[in-house]
Amino acid sequence: MLVISNGHGEDLIALRIIEAIHRLQPAWTVKVLPLVGQGSCFQAAIEKGWVQRIGPGARLPSGGFSNQSLGALLSDFMAGLPLLTWKQWFCLRKERKSTAAILAVGDLLPLLMAWSTHRPFGFIGTPKSDYTWSSGPGQSLSDRYHALKGSEWDPWEWHLMKQGGCRLVAMRDRLTARGLRRHGVNATSPGNPMMDGLVPSAPPASLERCRRILLLCGSRMPEALNNFHRLISGLIQMPSPVPLAVLAALGSTPLQDELRKLLQGLGFRSCPPPSSTLQASECWVRGPLLLLLGPGRFQQWVSWAEAGVATAGTATEQMVGLGIPALSLPGRGPQFTRGFAERQSRLLGGAVRTCRSEQELGRRLAQLLNDPLLRQEMGRTGRQRMGPAGGSEAIAREVIGQLAPDS
Template sequence: MISNGHGEDLIALKIIESLHRLQPAWTVKVLPLVGQGSCFQGAIDKGWVQKIGPGARLPSGGFSNQSLGALLSDLMAGLPLLTWKQWICLQKERKSTAAILAVGDLLPLLMAWSIRRPFGFIGTPKSDYTWSSGPGQALSDRYHALKGSEWDPWEWHVMKRRGCRLVAMRDRLTARGLRRHGVNATSPGNPMMDGLAQSDPPASLERCRRILLLCGSRMPEALNNFRRLISGLLQMPSPVPLAVLAALGSSPHQNELGELLQNLGFRSCPPPSSALEAAECWVNGPVLLLIGPGRFHRWVAWAEAGVATAGTATEQMVGLGIPALSLPGRGPQFTHGFAERQSRLLGGAVRTCESEQELGRRLAQLLNDPLLRQEMGRMGRQRMGPAGGSEAIAREVIGQLAPEH
């Protein structure tokens, strides 16, 4: 399994978990091209996944395609040498490898093809919804419309190679666009929605309006985005009892937030209930802020709406029918272009705001308009699709890439 980013790692892990249930005797090795692949550690500790190859934290966090500056910073940090070492590692694994599954975009696709073993490709970041929805006036939109696919001709070329036995896209629209170009693409389902379940909030939160806050995990961008999102919430025109569920990833660490929150007028307090599973609790007037590292899967179903500067987690949230507002920043990940693309991908289930003041004002409107929340939630569920994609893809992997006896 080759993956190139935090979201791609998570998708790869969900597919691996389904493969392990269906084929427990298989040996699965993972090569994360970006970062350390920390999400695989649990499976590695259990002994049914092996991690190979060198890893490194790049300045862009894997988003070198967002801007020229991000690309240059990654190049200066040694991206070409890292990629070369990873390719050499794959070459050494070639004789003991039955097949390769690449998750992501062009780089893992090329890596899988170059090893000359049977391979499959899970195309996660691109969707034809991003150019076929919305105004479509940008030059890139016209370029994609001219091709009839967000994927490029050189990518079609690799997907059509004889060794490529499986191509799976995130939605039917994108798969259909590739089939028009001779790629045998399918859309078995979206693994991102697996493992998420609806649940009722605890009684201690029932009198509050509930907001999920997702600031991303790439530092220092995530810390700055956390501050901006909290500042926006504090500027809501009609203060109401508000429970803000800040579901953190691997970073920023909760210890890095104390001084920031104190400067914003928050004071620390005991959590109102142990059922909340909060690591820390802060309060500022009618705003109750709960800090919870690794609590996304627990808290996401409790929210009425979200504020976000994240990628994969935002898509998962709106896929559950929870509308969201985003606040683009300086990047390198969550730039204005990224936010607009995300909004169009999700059919407006997440909507961008230009300032902290606009975020607070529009969040108040969203909370007071149940019909708007319902419509945005409906679109999010439609664009992300139902759960079950991981097992469906795993079964296609077994059918198309299983070692021949």
């Protein structure tokens, strides 16, 4: 089986499904073709030998969000997007003769590529949900366009999903699957793989006397560094009569050398972590604010938080899916623009709420921490919108049932 994915969040979802397939069918050979970035999340599985990677990869200026603006699209074109896509398609054509089936994870591009092979394929539609336009208050032209269609997905995408070679269509929620079924697509919603692999745990004793905030700035540079600066600036302005522990769960970027210069400029000073159990790589302090930096610590830290501040995509959805309310602060993009943040807020039913400035972020976070009923309400909505864990195995069973060579 060949799995095509087009983005960091899509890669993570694809990996969860591949892991479940490997548990259920360890004899299957699985190859991956990440269309955006380097597909680094697959590296451990590749080193263990049960996943193979094919095709060229490249870091695009938009980080895979060329659909967010014309400028992002033009920057990707100038960086070689057409040539990269052609090379990936050519690689796919070479592989199709030795491939029994294809699983596309993402949106139109992997769906189109899977269809073009003329092999049996399945499609996991991850980024689109009818909640983004059906639950209001969106009044933009795009919201009205989706309402007119009755689906977040477009007619050309329905057409590809209804082709005879498409054996499986799985959406992230029942509402979106129901909208597609009205257009003749046999869509299901077995579960949301994003919530798999997250194991809640109690915060360590060293943080019990602190209010605990999870900070997610994303990992696409230089946007992530700019957003980190803005989020921290908002937290600095927040009135806090008690110690505030900010858990900055980082990706591979921004680099900590870059963060050190930024933090020093904001008046932070380096200090030893209060406990080795935190597994923080660095610790900084400014007044009552304790900042812990933790590359790769998202899964460990996320359930410790009482609330979050975020300019991220998939990780924000996972956080609110665990019942942790969040505030977002849109920036210049290319990913986390105001339009993206507002769509994310509608998708999650207001479990994450957008702020217009650093000052508003600090003020509303203080209100959120002082209002346990509001935190419970937002957390309950987040859990409902994201659904429970277990989606990866449910989808894997459908993949095996529909795309196995003898099916």
